[in-house]
Amino acid sequence: TALRQFAQTRGDAELSRVVGVVGFNGQDQPRQWLLLQLDAKTPNLLHEYAMLDGRIAAHRQFWRDPKQDLPTIPINVPKITFDSAQAFRLADQAAKRVGMGFDSIHYNLRCRDLRNEPVWMLNLIDGAQNSVGVLYISAVTGETLRSVWHRPGTMTTSTSAPTPPPGAPTPDQVEFQKRPKGLIPQLVEKVRSRNDAGQAPPPPSTFSAPRQR
CATH class of the missing domain: 3.10.450 (Nuclear Transport Factor 2; Chain: A,)
Known part of the structure; x- marks a missing residue:
């Protein structure tokens, strides 16, 4: 919108x-x-x-500051078939499946490297402003490319397998492993590394800090 x-x-x-x-x-x-x-x-x-x-x-x-992770690839808007409202519904369904509650979402839309695919990065935030999950959802197909869940106050994290879009083949038919390892998987690995060290997942890469509520 x-x-x-x-x-x-x-x-x-x-x-x-x-x-x-x-x-x-x-x-x-x-x-x-x-x-x-x-x-x-x-x-x-x-x-x-x-x-x-x-x-x-x-x-x-x-x-542009070379030290900042800012997007560089123009978004191909006509390719977008899943807007922010649809991305929210997919994130809400994913959170319910793993029994994770959240209060709000930070949204980040940018293109993946190599594939030029618009991807939603959704950072799920609880009432205490802790990040409880990070999801990467294709804005083209609705496929959940990766998800990482974190329970605040613990060192427990989990990474979910890719979830195909509605009506797509079952996970064992999706050749996800053949995808090039672009920006999105690399960012998830960084999140996992921080979690393994006992740190909460970072907020999404942004070009401005979120306003205080």
């Missing part, structure tokens, strides 16, 4: 340079979305737009 609203305001040419979308504390949807856009002429110059209630509420520009 935020991408469509941005296109209505700025046009399709501006939309084609958007490389990332984030929203924080969604219950189930964030009130404000942040869009990250490449500059049309100047390399490493980025634009950030705040979308609030269907309009552009703020805009800033800044230089």
